[in-house]
Amino acid sequence: MNHKARKEVETVISIVLERGGEYFRELRKSLxxxxxxxxxxxxxxxxxxxxxxxxxxxxxxx
Missing domain, CATH: 1.20.5 (Single alpha-helices involved in coiled-coils or other helix-helix interfaces)
Incomplete structure (x- = not known):
């Protein structure tokens, strides 16, 4: 993966974790x-x- 693609992925992951934090917390609790x-x-x-x-x-x- 080139540098630009890696930065884009990191940006998207950051946004998803920021906006989906509660979802992931609840999901983790349910496991x-x-x-x-x-x-x-x-x-x-x-x-x-x-x-x-x-x-x-x-x-x-x-």
Whole structure:
């Protein structure tokens, strides 16, 4: 993702979180511990996969 696209995504996420905060709080409250753990696991795995991709791209570029 290029710098401009990343900034646009960050801007949109910021707006969504600002305007949808109450919705996300209520949604989180409605989840079971098991559901929250699953979501946390998925986010963690995605973050690791993203880091691996960035490392590979850096090695290919350098």
């Amino acid at each position: 079971t511990d098991s559901d929250r753990n699953l979501l946390q696991s998925l986010v963690y795995k995605e973050a690791i996969a993203h880091q691996d991709t960035m490392i590979l791209q850096t090695k290919e570029d350098g």
